[in-house]
Amino acid sequence: MNSTIALFLAQDGIINGAIYALVGVTLVLVFAVTRIIFVPQGELIAWAALTVAALEAGAVPGTAYLLVVLGAAAAALELAREWRELTARYLLAMLATDLALPIGLLLAVIQLAPLKLGFTFNVIATLALLVPMGSLIYRIAFQPLAEATVLVLLIAAIGVHFALVGLGLVFFGAEGVRTTPLLSGTFPLGPLVVKWQSVSVLVVTLLVLGGLYVFFERTMMGKALRATAVNRLGARLVGVPVRATGRIAFTLAATIGAVSGILIGSLTTIYYDSGFLIGLKGFVGAILAGLGSYPLTALAAVFVGLLESYSAFFASAFKEVIVFSIIIPVLLWRSLTSGTHHDEDEEV
Amino acid sequence: MSDAILKVSNLSVAYGRVEAVRGVSLSIPHGNIVTVIGANGAGKTTLMNAIMGVLPSVGEVALDGKPMGRSLVEARVNNGLCLVPEKRELFSTMSVEDNLRLGAYRFGSSAVPGGLRDVFARFPRLEERRKQEAGTLSGGERQMLAMGRALMSRPRLLMLDEPSLGLAPLIVKEIFHIVTDLRKAGVSILLVEQNARAALQVADYAYVMELGEFTMSGPAAELAADKRVIESYLGLGGGRH
Numbered sequence: 378m379n380s381t382i383a384l385f386l387a388q389d390g391i392i393n394g395a396i397y398a399l400v401g402v403t404l405v406l407v408f409a410v411t412r413i414i415f416v417p418q419g420e421l422i423a424w425a426a427l428t429v430a431a432l433e434a435g436a437v438p439g440t441a442y443l444l445v446v447l448g449a450a451a452a453a454l455e456l457a458r459e460w461r462e463l464t465a466r467y468l469l470a471m472l473a474t475d476l477a478l479p480i481g482l483l484l485a486v487i488q489l490a491p492l493k494l495g496f497t498f499n500v501i502a503t504l505a506l507l508v509p510m511g512s513l514i515y516r517i518a519f520q521p522l523a524e525a526t527v528l529v530l531l532i533a534a535i536g537v538h539f540a541l542v543g544l545g546l547v548f549f550g551a552e553g554v555r556t557t558p559l560l561s562g563t564f565p566l567g568p569l570v571v572k573w574q575s576v577s578v579l580v581v582t583l584l585v586l587g588g589l590y591v592f593f594e595r596t597m598m599g600k601a602l603r604a605t606a607v608n609r610l611g612a613r614l615v616g617v618p619v620r621a622t623g624r625i626a627f628t629l630a631a632t633i634g635a636v637s638g639i640l641i642g643s644l645t646t647i648y649y650d651s652g653f654l655i656g657l658k659g660f661v662g663a664i665l666a667g668l669g670s671y672p673l674t675a676l677a678a679v680f681v682g683l684l685e686s687y688s689a690f691f692a693s694a695f696k697e698v699i700v701f702s703i704i705i706p707v708l709l710w711r712s713l714t715s716g717t718h719h720d721e722d723e724e725v
Numbered sequence: 726m727s728d729a730i731l732k733v734s735n736l737s738v739a740y741g742r743v744e745a746v747r748g749v750s751l752s753i754p755h756g757n758i759v760t761v762i763g764a765n766g767a768g769k770t771t772l773m774n775a776i777m778g779v780l781p782s783v784g785e786v787a788l789d790g791k792p793m794g795r796s797l798v799e800a801r802v803n804n805g806l807c808l809v810p811e812k813r814e815l816f817s818t819m820s821v822e823d824n825l826r827l828g829a830y831r832f833g834s835s836a837v838p839g840g841l842r843d844v845f846a847r848f849p850r851l852e853e854r855r856k857q858e859a860g861t862l863s864g865g866e867r868q869m870l871a872m873g874r875a876l877m878s879r880p881r882l883l884m885l886d887e888p889s890l891g892l893a894p895l896i897v898k899e900i901f902h903i904v905t906d907l908r909k910a911g912v913s914i915l916l917v918e919q920n921a922r923a924a925l926q927v928a929d930y931a932y933v934m935e936l937g938e939f940t941m942s943g944p945a946a947e948l949a950a951d952k953r954v955i956e957s958y959l960g961l962g963g964g965r966h
Contacts, residue, residue: 612816614798
C-alpha cells in the first residue's frame with residue numbers, strides 16, 4: 378500500500394464514519410431520554426435514501442403511503458387504549474397530525490412527484506415524510522412500555538426493526554437504489570483527489586452535530602430532555618411533560634435519520650434492508666464510547682469507519698468481522714472495570 | 726370557598742391493599758403556612774405526592790375551588806403548585822444554574838434572568854456554586870437548590886417535604902427563616918416535618934397525622950401548647966424522644 382491509497386482509504390473511512398457518527402449520536406440521544414436502544418434507526422436511514430431515489434425517478438415513494446398507515450395505526454391504538462382520558466382538544470390535534478397531515482402529504486406528493494422538481498424539493502419532501510414517523514413509531518410501539526425495563530424495551534426495539542424491514546420490502550420492493558449526490562466533481566488536495574460529495578457529507582454531519590450541541594446546551598427544551606434522562610421524577614416536578622420528551626427524542630432521531638439517509642444514498646447502493654448494518658456500525662461506535670458521551674461517540678464512529686475502510690483493503694472478506702469484533706475487548710474491559718461503579722451507584 | 730388556596734376532601738391513597746392515607750381532609754388559607762406533623766411512616770409524604778399528582782388517589786383536591794380531578798403533574802405545576810420532595814430529586818449531573826433554569830420550565834427561557842436574580846438574592850451560596858454540578862453540593866446546599874428550583878416556577882402553593890431532614894441545626898434555622906420570608910412574599914406553604922418544634926413555630930395552622938389519618942388539628946400555637954402533642958412530638962416532659 379502506498380500513501381495515495383492510504384489517504385484514499387482514509388477519505389472513504391472518514392466519510393462513512395461521519396454517517397456512523399450521526400447514527401451513534403442518535404442512539405445515545407434516544408437511549409439517554411427513553412432508555413430504548415433504537416435498533417430501527419437504520420431502517421429510517423434506508424427509507425430516506427429510498428424515498429429520495431423514488432422522487433428522483435418521478436415516482437411516489439412508499440414512505441408516503443407508509444406514513445398514512447403509521448398515522449392511522451397510532452391514532453387507532455391511542456383511541457383504543459385511552460379513550461376515557463382523551464379530551465376533545467387532544468382528539469382534534471390527533472386527527473390533524475395523525476390523519477390529515479399524512480393524507481395531505483400523500484396527495485401533495487402524488488401531484489408533485491411526477492414533475493421531478495429537483496434536489497431541493499426531494500430533500501424537503503423526504504424530510505416531511507420521514508420526520509413525523511419518529512414520534513408515530515414511539516407512540517405505536519414504545520409509549521405504552523415507558524416504565525418497562527431496558528431489556529423489555531430492547532426486545533420491543535428488535536420487534537419494531539423486523540416489522541419495519543418487512544414494511545420496507547412491501548412498500549419499496551427488493552431493488553437497490555443509488556441517488557445523485559448533492560455536489561459532484563472533484564478537486565485535488567496534495568496527492569489526493571477529494572470528492573466534493575465527501576466534503577458535503579462532512580459539512581452536513583458537522584452542522585447536525587453542532588445543532589445538537591446548541592439544542593442540548595442552550596435551549597430550555599434541550600435541557601428538559603437532559604433533565605428527564607438524569608431524573609425523571611425531578612423533571613415531572615418542574616412541569617416537564619415526560620411523555621412528550623419521548624416523542625421529541627424520536628422526532629430528533631427521525632430527523633437525523635432522514636438527513637443520514639439523504640447523505641448515504643449517494644455514497645453506496647441502498648436496499649430495503651441495508652439500514653441494519655449501518656445502524657449496527659453506529660451502535661458499535663456508541664458502545665465503544667460507553668453509550669453516554671456525544672463527542673466520544675462521534676470520534677469512535679469515525680474510528681469504526683476508518684477501521685472498516687482499511688480492513689476492506691487488507692482483508693475484504695473479513696471486513697464486517699473485524700469491525701464487529703472490536704466490540705469484544707471493549708465490552709470485556711468495561712465489564713472488568715465497571716463492577717465497582719455499580720456498587721457506588723446503588724449507594725447513592 | 727375561594728379563601729382557601731387548597732382544599733383536600735376525604736383523600737385516600739392505597740399501595741395495593743394497604744391504605745397509607747385514609748379519608749384525610751385539610752384546607753390551606755391564602756398566604757398561610759400549614760404544617761402536617763407526625764412520626765416517620767405516618768403517611769405525610771404520601772399525602773404530598775397525592776396532592777401533587779405523582780400518586781393516584783381517591784377523593785378530591787381543589788385548587789382555588791377548582792377540583793383538579795386526575796390532571797397530570799405538569800398541569801398542576803402550571804397552575805402554581807410546586808413540591809420540594811424529601812429526596813430533593815435534583816438533576817445531579819447538570820450545573821446548579823441549569824437546575825434552576827429548568828425550574829422556570831413552565832414560563833420558558835424569558836423568565837430565567839429575573840428568576841435567577843431573585844433566587845441568588847435569597848441563596849447567595851447558590852450563586853457562588855452556579856457552574857458546579859448539583860451532585861457535588863453539600864446536603865444544605867442541595868436543599869437550597871431544591872427550594873431555589875421550586876421558586877423559579879413562582880409557585881402560589883409551595884409544598885415542602887421534610888426540608889430540614891439530615892441538615893445541621895444552623896442550616897435548619899436558615900431554611901425556616903426563608904420559609905417565613907416566603908410567606909411574607911405571599912406564598913402559601915404546606916410544610917411536612919418531623920421536626921415538629923420548628924414547624925409549629927413558623928406555621929399558622931397544624932394537623933397531626935398518625936397511621937394515615939389526621940388525629941388532631943388546630944392553630945399551631947394551640948397545638949404547641951397541647952399536652953398530648955408535647956408528649957408525643959415535642960419531647961418535653963415525657964422524655965420519650
